[in-house]
Amino acid sequence: MRSKKSYFPVDTTAPSTLVASIERRVRFEEVDTLRMVWHGRYPSYLEDGRIAFGDKYGLSYQAFIQHQTAAPVVQMHLDYLLPLRFDELFTIEAALHWTDSARLNFSYRLINDEGQTTAKGYTVQLLTDTRGEMLLIVPEWIKEFRDRWQAGEWHR
Template sequence: MDQTLRYTTRFRVRFNETDPLGIVWHGHYITYFEDGREAFGEALGIAYRHISDQGYLAPVVKCCCEYKLPLRYGDWADVETVFINNPAAKMIFRYTIRNAAEQVVATGETIQVFTDTNGDLMLTNPPFFAEWKGKHGLL
């Protein structure tokens, strides 16, 4: 059985995240993606600390973002994080940020690979990741 795993978390734009134009500086959207990914991981048992506890690291090797509408200081927004299942030894996440009016503000994707603590790339899924995928019906 294949299913889509998703998690949504809400955040509020802080003053220090805005540029002189009063809108969120473009680089902060990547931080919002990371916040969404961490919330997803904590909720579903695949956070960085879980990976690290198993003796692995999961560096981001690709990140992209498409900007649709601006966010401004004080705005509330939601970041939806979706795990994209694939057979490779990597994690792909897609993100959708929506403002309070539920308009899409930005979309993006990150790819993370697994390494050991020395930085050596894992070519097969680490056992803990295969177990996690099995637990969520992703095998």
């Protein structure tokens, strides 16, 4: 059931994707009457993945605030493959894909404790200033992050 196709074009000259993960347990307030996670909860799980990613690689919400930059989600896609159920342990993987544009391309996988992919998807976030004006030029601090990435400072 798991597709090998990437949500984003693969550039063989670009650095490998950077990945961070976090483990979670399905809480009672996240499930419906069938004890399955309600589909509207999944965007929060993607955010949990982005927070873990930001903490690991220096793209935290605090860094964005400090640098007066925002990255609103402008596109989101989710594929629901298997249900997650109340009290189940699962892992959220967030992977950032290389782009030269002023945006962040994340893909996600949610994996249950049996190693099965239960959901996958992606988000696209545009870089803006704090007024919401789209940035056409990548901010210097993001360029520095990308330079470190391209230099191989982080490994998957």
